[in-house]
Amino acid sequence: MTTESEFHSALDASVSGLKNLICDQLKLGLARDTETATPRDWWISTAKAVRTMLVERMLATQAKYYRQNVKRLYYFSLEFLMGRLFSNSLYGAGVFCEVEEALSRLGLDLEELRKEEYDMALGNGGLGRLAACFLDSLATLDLPAIGYGIHYEYGLFKQEFRNGYQVELPDAWLNYGTPWEIMRPEHATEIQLYGHVDNIFDNCGNYVQKWEGTKKIIGIPYDILVPGFGTQTVNYLRLWESRASEDFDLEAFNRGGYDEAVREKNHSETISKVLYPNDKTEKGRELRFIQQYFFVACSLQDIIRRFHKNNTDWEVFPEKVAIQLNDTHPAIAVVELMRILIDDYALDWEFAWSIVTRVSAYTNHTLLPEALEKWSVPLFQKVLPRHLQIVFDINAHFLEQVEARWPGDLEKKRSLSLIEEGEPQMVRMAHLSIVGSHSVNGVAKLHSEILRRQLFADFNTLSPGKFNNKTNGITPRRWLLACNPRLSTLITSRIGDAWIKDLEQLQALEPFADDSEFQREFMEVKLANKRDLAHIIEQECGMNVNPHALFDVQIKRLHEYKRQHLNLLHILALYRRLLQNPDLDTIPRVFIFAAKAAPGYDMAKCIIKAINAVAAKINDDPRVNKRLKIVFLPNYRVSLAQRIVPAADLSEQISTAGKEASGTGNMKLALSGALTIGTLDGATVEMQEEVGEENIFLFGLKVDEVAALLEKGYCPEEYYRNDEELRAVVDWVGSNYFTSNEPPGTLAPLRDNLIYQDPFLVLADFRDYSDCQQRIDLAFRDKAKWARMAILNTARMGKFSSDRTVAEYAREIWKLEAVPI
Structure with a gap:
């Protein structure tokens, strides 16, 4: 992958050379010896060894910029x-495998050291x-x-x-x-x-x-x-x-x-x-x-x-x-x-x-x-x-x-x-x-x-x-190579590694979408990633989840226009159906949220409270918790996203049409083989054009329909009155059912906002969203079809590289x- 260069390093980038460089940093940089060094000491020493290589290149880079x-x-x-930055710096320096081996010779595991980084x-x-x-x-x-x-x-x-x-x-x-x-x-x-x-x-x-x-x-x-x-x-x-x-x-x-x-x-x-x-x-x-x-x-x-x-x-x-x-x-x-x-x-x-x-x-x-x-x-x-x-x-x-x-x-x-x-x-x-x-x-x-x-x-x-x-686009180095090494290895085994710098090369995967053996390997990678995430969920939240369930993921900033509360209303509708009909034939699902709300944004924080309150009730209800679970992972950050993205089956991109400028989470999830449920908003419109209508789940009002509804005068109360299930779940949110140990009306602001204001048309899109989720339920049962759709999503994401942008x-x-x- 490396092009010819006039730059020549004075450093030894062999396994033995890197081993020596790491040990030198430990002793001379941190004043530690190998007997007393902690895992964090080893991580810092390794990072500084790699930084030394990058500094040499940075000086050469800047010198040429000035000369010319x-x-x-x-x-x-x-x-x-x-x-x-650890993994990306190793890849950028071109020494990932060499450093991994050098650490192994020192009795250290690169994967474990990576956890030391903030x-x-x-x-x-x-x-x-x-x-x-x-x-x-x-x-x-x-x-x-x-x-x-x-x-x-x-x-x-x-x-x-x-x-x-x-x-x-x-x-x-x-x-x-x-x-x-x-x-x-x-x-x-x-x-x-x-x-x-x-x-x-x-x-x-x-x-x-x-x-x-x-x-x-x-x-x-x-x-x-x-x-x-x-x-x-x-x-x-x-x-x-x-x-x-x-x-x-x-x-x-x-x-x-x-x-x-x-x-x-x-x-x-x-x-x-x-x-x-x-x-x-x-x-x-x-x-x-x-x-x-x-x-x-x-x-x-x-x-x-x-x-x-x-x-x-x-x-x-x-x-x-x-x-x-x-x-x-x-x-x-x-x-x-x-x-x-x-x-x-x-x-x-x-x-x-x-x-x-x-x-x-x-x-x-x-x-x-x-x-x-x-x-x-x-x-x-x-x-x-x-x-x-x-x-x-x-x-x-x-x-x-x-x-x-x-x-x-x-x-x-x-x-x-x-x-x-x-x-x-x-x-x-x-x-x-x-x-x-x-x-x-x-x-x-x-x-x-x-x-x-x-x-x-x-x-x-x-x-x-x-x-x-x-x-917009995303870098395939972080969002596929580094965060999903299993899938990266599988892709490279079939089409080579040119995709890392030219994401359009993923098109070469399309013929494998109908290959039953590749489908099996692709979905085995997905299952292994889901097991990894299940382990993180157990560590972070003390909850066991079924990796064979559909992992339904919404990870993004908490804002009303991104409509995490629309997702919540559908979860409540599912919960209600299961309580009314325990024999209902439905696939098991794990709903995964991760999001931060701005400290001064009261409604966004109310939505977080509502999701957590509903999660506590459902996860503790033995009547449904084998088929329905909700996970809200705290402290959403890039490193957590890199663990969730490879494990997602379904990507929630459900903003009100005309409100999301682009979105990039949609691209990251699809690149790792998650199917999208979304409105025709932001870059999801272009994703649909690339992956094909048959490989994405679309619902909801379009931009012109949103404008027409608002111009006519949107009345959320009409949707609330005319849909019995919607009315029931909205009232359920506002009741004390999920907050019985707290003052009455804890979640009433959310209910009132939906019925009397609903600025982002949650109630208007609820029924179509719910019906779309039913189509997903049926599609997930057909494992071969789902695998084909997932492979084609990955194969057709080449346009969305930040290199192109x-x-x-x-x-x-x-x-x-x-x-x-």
């Missing part, structure tokens, strides 16, 4: 859900996982790139369940350090916050704005190496940690005020403590806003420093720099780059704006209006007063274009303006991202069409050609060339 003065991509994302808690859901997949693909395709984000001390949160309720605990993933990161204090940056703007004359007599009286924050970068597969390229992810510019106020301390002496340090370092602080309070909103500016400002200084190593002419900046804004969180980069160019480098406003718009590109990830970020003008004025001035300048410049296109149309100006009128005024960050970028892309065909025709239709009219689609970005948006090392 190449254009680089800078990927700005508030989240990077990296998971564990997930990097740097993301929440699909946004961060997509960013991580993109970094993998960028390196594998030899594309010069750096990811930029925040070095969160605690990340999102560690989830526990107490009496069925979600409890959030700090995710102290850095308690014992991590061998993968490299601190880079020599590239520390200083940013400014707060202060005021003075209007003054500069030395040349020009009237300028000067940002004064600011608070200084230091950003310290940490680099995480990202190796490509089958190549020598090693890029990196740079994460910023906030530090106070002055750690300790000695004068305050000498006055006896210790708290006052360290207050500035504590306040400054809060910025990089946690991902997504609760924004229900003004302080929480201010912290989120500062977080976004902090990492963007640090990153832009870093980019400009790197640019100036080889270049002096700002005209060539867009020829050397491409910046991708991963959703609206880094949108303030548009304004900060503008500020740097006009304030720090005294560039002409129009020239500076042309630079900003030529380097910036924006990916939209949401169709939910409430998720399109807005920040209040008073908050902007308080934290970034100079930037607010620039926002108003950009808006005035943009509204001139609107006036030219729609003369005298005040409504158009109002709807397109960067400023939303009201009390207070709000800055629309999605509008800022669109206006400040040369490209705006959605992440699935359906999503991009909705952006062009509905959500941002007027922007599309104003700037035809700016909007485009880049359907990234290659399209590079060719059509970034204009980025591969630079093999």
Whole structure:
């Protein structure tokens, strides 16, 4: 798989050489000997040995980039859900088998050592996982790139369940350090916050704005190496940690005020403590806003420093720099780059704006209006007063274009303006991202069409050609090779290993879909993976599950539009049918959930409580628990997903049509042979086109039908009244049946939400969903047919590689060339 390279390592990558390198790291790096070393010591030593190999390649990679003065991509994302890096680093270094043998000679088991690694808690859901997949693909395709984000001390949160309720605990993933990161204090940056703007004359007599009286924050970068597969390229992810510019106020301390002496340090370092602080309070909103500016400002200084190593002419900046804004969180980069160019480098406003718009590109990830970020003008004025001035300048410049296109149309100006009128005024960050970028892309065909025709239709009219689609993808290195080694081995035994870098090669599996021997082997792999997951469930939840049952899986962020509660209503309907008719002929099922709810999202947390309450009752009911079980695995994370995905029989992709931008969990599950039950939403539409209608289970209202129903006036009470089974299970949720030891009405908010609001049309889709599940019940009984469908799902997932997605970005948006090392 490795291509010819001009790079030659000075390290010995043989089994004996790696064994020596690991032992050297143990003794010289950790000051441990082989007699007293713990499994964690051995894991760290092994990881550092592999990191040494990657550092050598990273230095060669960066040296070539500088020598050739190449254009680089800078990927700005508030989240990077990296998971564990051990296996992927071994594959990237090309020494997986050698390290496994070296450890074996030391009396160690690689599989056991892998358990010592903590997930990097740097993301929440699909946004961060997509960013991580993109970094993998960028390196594998030899594309010069750096990811930029925040070095969160605690990340999102560690989830526990107490009496069925979600409890959030700090995710102290850095308690014992991590061998993968490299601190880079020599590239520390200083940013400014707060202060005021003075209007003054500069030395040349020009009237300028000067940002004064600011608070200084230091950003310290940490680099995480990202190796490509089958190549020598090693890029990196740079994460910023906030530090106070002055750690300790000695004068305050000498006055006896210790708290006052360290207050500035504590306040400054809060910025990089946690991902997504609760924004229900003004302080929480201010912290989120500062977080976004902090990492963007640090990153832009870093980019400009790197640019100036080889270049002096700002005209060539867009020829050397491409910046991708991963959703609206880094949108303030548009304004900060503008500020740097006009304030720090005294560039002409129009020239500076042309630079900003030529380097910036924006990916939209949401169709939910409430998720399109807005920040209040008073908050902007308080934290970034100079930037607010620039926002108003950009808006005035943009509204001139609107006036030219729609003369005298005040409504158009109002709807397109960067400023939303009201009390207070709000800055629309999605509008800022669109206006400040040369490209705006959605992440699935359906999503991009909705952006062009509905959500941002007027922007599309104003700037035809700016909007485009880049359907998301996943890296096959993590989501098949690393997480499903049994299936990877089986596939490679039939078609070779070219699929690892070219997922379209999986098409060669199609002839095996009707081969009874391959069907048997494929389903044996699935059963072995299910047994592994059953063991994890026993360890985590103290519950025995039947690996021969259908594993019905819904693993994703907990949100009403993703409709975990629709799944729950179907479970209740099954439970009710079994109680009414104990002889009902139905397949055994294990429903598996994993999800976190945002700490301030009350309804999502209520749904978690409802699922756990129903699970406790059903799992303890001997009348049904041989045929029906519910598992809610706590603390959903990448490493847990990598154990669930290979074991899934059925993949729940049941969002309200038109609400899911793309989804990538659907791709991961299908790639490992899970069949999908889903609505025609997000990338599931394209998955259906690829795998064939006969190999997927579709239900529910389509996008246009959802719009028509809402326009007519959706009344969930009508569905509730007209469907006896639906009415019964909704009332059951709201009763005290599942929460008999708690105050009456514990789950009533969920029942009331469904009957009187139901914003995501759960009741409207319930009957079709339930009927679709009946079709699945029948299909699962036909083992040969199910195996054929599962094999074809795997074989036809080639389109959904992040390599394809990234290659399209590079060719059509970034204009980025591969630079093999």
